[in-house]
Amino acid sequence: GNSVTQMEGPVTLSEEAFLTINCTYTATGYPSLFWYVQYPGEGLQLLLKATKADDKGSNKGFEATYRKETTSFHLEKGSVQVSDSAVYFCALSGNFNKFYFGSGTKLNVKP
Amino acid sequence: SQTIHQWPATLVQPVGSPLSLECTVEGTSNPNLYWYRQAAGRGLQLLFYSVGIGQISSEVPQNLSASRPQDRQFILSSKKLLLSDSGFYLCAWSATLGGSHNEQFFGPGTRLTVL
Numbered sequence: 130g131n132s133v134t135q136m137e138g139p140v141t142l143s144e145e146a147f148l149t150i151n152c153t154y155t156a157t158g159y160p161s162l163f164w165y166v167q168y169p170g171e172g173l174q175l176l177l178k179a180t181k182a183d184d185k186g187s188n189k190g191f192e193a194t195y196r197k198e199t200t201s202f203h204l205e206k207g208s209v210q211v212s213d214s215a216v217y218f219c220a221l222s223g224n225f226n227k228f229y230f231g232s233g234t235k236l237n238v239k240p
Numbered sequence: 241s242q243t244i245h246q247w248p249a250t251l252v253q254p255v256g257s258p259l260s261l262e263c264t265v266e267g268t269s270n271p272n273l274y275w276y277r278q279a280a281g282r283g284l285q286l287l288f289y290s291v292g293i294g295q296i297s298s299e300v301p302q303n304l305s306a307s308r309p310q311d312r313q314f315i316l317s318s319k320k321l322l323l324s325d326s327g328f329y330l331c332a333w334s335a336t337l338g339g340s341h342n343e344q345f346f347g348p349g350t351r352l353t354v355l
Contacts, residue, residue, distance in 0.1 A: 161341040161342075163343060165346075170349075170351075171348060171349065172330055172346035172347050172348050172349045173284075173330065173332075173346040174346070175343045175344075175345070178343055180341045218283065218284070222341065222342070225272060225289060225291055225297075226272050226334045226336075226342055226344070227274075227286060227289055228274075228284075228286070228332075228344055230283050230284045231283060232282065232283035233282075233283050233284075
């Protein structure tokens with residue numbers, strides 16, 4: 130079946146630190162992979178996506194590479210800002226475009 | 241451009257009362273529609289999805305139901321709320337063309353508290 134596993138949070142970093150949030154998946158077929166971000170009290174916003182192996186999704190300084198050999202889609206950013214504080218969700222898409230989400234990783238960035 | 245609306249934004253209901261949450265999408269036709277629940281500090285649980293009018297698939301057994309009376313309207317209901325129904329309810333849509341490679345677009349959510 131389909132499932133996504135994310136690293137447990139919260140992750141606390143100082144401003145300008147390097148960020149990695151690990152995401153691994155189990156899937157049947159060839160899913161697309163996504164990272165979403167949720168700010169307090171809001172819905173989810175798409176951060177980036179990758180539709181096939183070796184694709185790199187990028188947006189707002191964040192990037193993630195679809196690694197089929199390691200079934201991973203780790204989120205990275207070279208220099209985080211206080212405004213990046215949010216909850217980040219990794220997801221994969223299955224039949225009928227049903228999404229399978231990880232449990233979310235809360236990121237706290239301190240000035 | 242496409243937009244997705246949910247209402248109400250917040251709701252406080254007593255145990256045993258009925259529930260109706262509404263979601264509408266503008267600017268697209270024949271979308272796939274989804275209801276999720278997010279418990280406090282937890283991930284998202286897919287409750288229902290719909291690929292067309294009157295076509296509803298349930299992902300988890302519970303006392304909630306969903307209906308899609310119009311192409312771009314998705315309703316989440318309950319006849320009698322339980323305490324465990326409290327949470328943040330999110331509606332989402334995706335385009336049908338492109339299969340499983342389309343992103344989902346989320347509404348602003350409804351915060352439901354059952355007392």
